[in-house]
Amino acid sequence: MKNSDKNYLEKVGQNIARLRREKEMSQMDVCAIIDMDKPNLSAIENGRQNATILTLKKIANALEVDVSSFFSPTV
Template identity: 35%
Template sequence: MDVRKIIGWNLRRLRVERAISQERLGLEADIDRSYIGRIERGSENVTVATLEAVSRVLNVHVSELFAPVDPGAIPLRALKGGRPPHE
């Protein structure tokens, strides 16, 4: 797995673990939501500044985005879409 795929895998894992949508992550990191999606798919050469912004929002050290991925790991399911119902 190349580095872009590793970063994308870890970004998605950390984001989903924290129940943060791509849209919310993008807003808080001042990055376009579609760019977050491209990073997660491993199709972007992301900058250090972007990694720093994302890790700040996720409250992790940047190095967490480079953690080795278990070859047998199963991709995480997407978060449920849409807004929560009003009570």
């Protein structure tokens, strides 16, 4: 994986983690809603795993945000 791709995954993951914390939700809270194992969500938030579009949609629904908020340059 190219560094630019890795950086992009990290920024998306950081946005997911930030939004989750703003909602005062733990990783376990989100995982319970979307039926995901915590290590997978952790890997997404840390930029180690490339989430599918459907997974991003599930996470966004759990956080009650639009998927596009994950791609915001704000980190």
